[in-house]
Amino acid sequence: MKERSMVPRAEFSSYYGRPVLKKPVWAELDIAGYFFTGGVAAGSALLAAGADLTGRPSMRRSARLTSFAALGVSGVALVHDLGRPERFANMLRVMKPTSPMSVGSWLLTAFAAPAGVAAASELPVGRRLFGGLARPAGLAAAAVAPAIATYTAVLVCDTAVPSWHAAYPELPFVFAGSALAGSAGLSMLLSPVPENAPAARLALLGSALELVAAQRMEGRLGLVGEPYREGKAGAKLRASKALTVAGAVAAATLGRRSRLAAVAAGGMLAAASALTRFGVFEAGVASAEDPVYAVAPQRERVEQRERVTEARP
Amino acid sequence: MTAVSDQPRMGFFTDTSVCIGCKACEVACKEWNHVPDDGYAFLGQSYDNTGELSADTWRHVAFIEQPRADGDLRWLMSSDVCKHCTHAGCLDVCPTGALFRTEFGTVVVQEDICNGCGYCVPACPYGVIDQRKDDGRVWKCTLCYDRIGAGMQPACAKACPTESIQYGPLDELRERAHGRVADLVAAGVTDARLYGDDPDDGVGGTGAFFLLLDEPEVYGLPPDPVVPTRDLGLMWRRAALAAGTFVAAGVAAFAGRRGGR
Numbered sequence: 001m002k003e004r005s006m007v008p009r010a011e012f013s014s015y016y017g018r019p020v021l022k023k024p025v026w027a028e029l030d031i032a033g034y035f036f037t038g039g040v041a042a043g044s045a046l047l048a049a050g051a052d053l054t055g056r057p058s059m060r061r062s063a064r065l066t067s068f069a070a071l072g073v074s075g076v077a078l079v080h081d082l083g084r085p086e087r088f089a090n091m092l093r094v095m096k097p098t099s100p101m102s103v104g105s106w107l108l109t110a111f112a113a114p115a116g117v118a119a120a121s122e123l124p125v126g127r128r129l130f131g132g133l134a135r136p137a138g139l140a141a142a143a144v145a146p147a148i149a150t151y152t153a154v155l156v157c158d159t160a161v162p163s164w165h166a167a168y169p170e171l172p173f174v175f176a177g178s179a180l181a182g183s184a185g186l187s188m189l190l191s192p193v194p195e196n197a198p199a200a201r202l203a204l205l206g207s208a209l210e211l212v213a214a215q216r217m218e219g220r221l222g223l224v225g226e227p228y229r230e231g232k233a234g235a236k237l238r239a240s241k242a243l244t245v246a247g248a249v250a251a252a253t254l255g256r257r258s259r260l261a262a263v264a265a266g267g268m269l270a271a272a273s274a275l276t277r278f279g280v281f282e283a284g285v286a287s288a289e290d291p292v293y294a295v296a297p298q299r300e301r302v303e304q305r306e307r308v309t310e311a312r313p
Numbered sequence: 314m315t316a317v318s319d320q321p322r323m324g325f326f327t328d329t330s331v332c333i334g335c336k337a338c339e340v341a342c343k344e345w346n347h348v349p350d351d352g353y354a355f356l357g358q359s360y361d362n363t364g365e366l367s368a369d370t371w372r373h374v375a376f377i378e379q380p381r382a383d384g385d386l387r388w389l390m391s392s393d394v395c396k397h398c399t400h401a402g403c404l405d406v407c408p409t410g411a412l413f414r415t416e417f418g419t420v421v422v423q424e425d426i427c428n429g430c431g432y433c434v435p436a437c438p439y440g441v442i443d444q445r446k447d448d449g450r451v452w453k454c455t456l457c458y459d460r461i462g463a464g465m466q467p468a469c470a471k472a473c474p475t476e477s478i479q480y481g482p483l484d485e486l487r488e489r490a491h492g493r494v495a496d497l498v499a500a501g502v503t504d505a506r507l508y509g510d511d512p513d514d515g516v517g518g519t520g521a522f523f524l525l526l527d528e529p530e531v532y533g534l535p536p537d538p539v540v541p542t543r544d545l546g547l548m549w550r551r552a553a554l555a556a557g558t559f560v561a562a563g564v565a566a567f568a569g570r571r572g573g574r
């Protein structure tokens with residue numbers, strides 16, 4: 001878990017400065033975009049269940065529809081990255097616990113059906129078809145939602161990409177917080193102000209979770225934390241933090257009284273959630289492109305081991 | 314790894330101390346495996362115009378020109394290849410089962426099952442496996458699965474004129490390699506070391522291992538690679554905690570004052 005490197009940059013060797021790793025081949029718009037929309041689908045399913053159980057019909061309706069719409073965009077993004085729709089079927093050939101992508105494909109499949117029924121029941125046609133199933137389906141979707149919101153962090157951490165792999169203790173919390181804040185923001189944007197109190201509270205809680213987890217992560221990572229601060233990734237993550245703070249404050253204060261403030265807060269939180277995912281994605285890619293992030297911490301480990309061996313009589 | 318038969322695990326021992334940089338391995342691999350050309354680049358990196366292992370380069374010869382203290386130049390040449398890891402990141406994360414472990418203990422992609430998801434690419438701690446841009450499927454060394462199945466040696470090993478590339482049962486290769494290092498060190502080549510021969514390393518040892526004359530990173534190899542899935546249990550545990558926090562936040566948000574709608 002200790003990744004802080006004491007090897008100075010200048011001392012590390014490489015082969016003509018070429019990367020040691022292959023960077024992810026995923027299209028950023030598809031995959032970082034999916035991390036965002038998947039998080040929104042999950043967070044909205046949670047909000048919809050809460051709204052249903054506490055008697056907030058407009059909020060329930062908008063959250064169920066948001067959840068399923070976000071899931072639809074996720075599906076399009078994933079299929080676009082694969083190239084052909086039937087390629088998604090290959091994912092369901094096997095169930096492989098060692099592959100977070102396999103686990104995720106099954107989770108998405110398990111989430112899609114109840115989320116679809118819950119959303120459909122909010123439309124006139126669907127209400128006639130699945131009226132009685134609406135609540136159980138909504139609750140079933142909410143039961144899978146926590147896994148949908150967090151497995152994507154495991155997906156990226158379970159790679160050799162230095163800044164992702166080393167981030168595994170905190171990144172699931174960053175993603176969970178980002179999903180909560182983003183979906184709470186969208187709920188505020190889409191629901192009437194009198195039903196906004198829970199979303200505003202969730203926006204605050206999600207933002208706090210994300211910010212604290214990100215702070216701890218960047219503080220702990222040492223050298224491989226650098227890509228989270230530098231370049232395009234750093235700029236996106238800084239913008240995300242600023243929007244998260246502003247959005248959460250607006251949500252918790254004026255957002256519960258004024259429609260305009262609720263819309264502004266919601267927009268900021270949703271944008272922040274997207275920026276977090278794109279920033280994390282780009283930081284990982286940057287860490288795979290520069291050999292120092294792969295080599296220096298490994299070299300440090302080797303030297304550490306050699307020191308221990310030498311110290312032994 | 315469980316042995317399905319008495320077929321021993323097969324591998325490569327690449328002794329870079331005798332590599333002459335002729336690239337016969339690169340060429341033989343391309344021809345036998347019908348690997349498409351990867352462009353005609355001039356990289357300006359010594360005699361290396363291939364650069365790295367990729368979907369279209371399954372053997373890659375690295376050239377390093379090292380200035381020595383006496384003013385002379387030292388040449389390092391090394392033919393790199395997929396390591397056929399004992400614990401293979403690419404294989405662990407593949408969601409379709411396209412990557413599999415053969416009866417020879419090697420790691421091979423089934424091209425008709427790969428769906429081009431690309432997950433294996435960043436999961437390889439050596440940067441070996443890669444995607445072809447045409448339809449997005451991935452390609453890498455198969456350790457000539459077709460040839461070794463027919464009792465032949467892989468094309469690269471067959472073509473290598475100096476026996477820098479040796480193919481055989483992994484146990485035998487490891488023994489031979491240890492002897493070779495001892496001989497070299499005794500002859501004053503104190504830089505000689507093995508890379509990937511240790512079953513206790515971060516990938517459980519590799520099926521294709523090397524004798525190097527400098528630190529691995531000088532050849533573009535990671536000095537202490539670890540299979541990403543080694544920490545997967547811990548990762549899921551952290552995700553479960555985060556998922557619990559996600560639910561708790563939801564409950565707290567709605568449990569707040571009921572009147573506060």
Ligand code: SF4
Nearest residue numbers: 395396397398403437
């Ligand atoms: S070197 Fe990379 S591609 Fe080859 S078996 Fe190991 S993880 Fe897979």
Ligand code: SF4
Nearest residue numbers: 407427428430431433
């Ligand atoms: S790209 Fe192909 S081989 Fe690689 S993980 Fe995906 S399905 Fe498996």
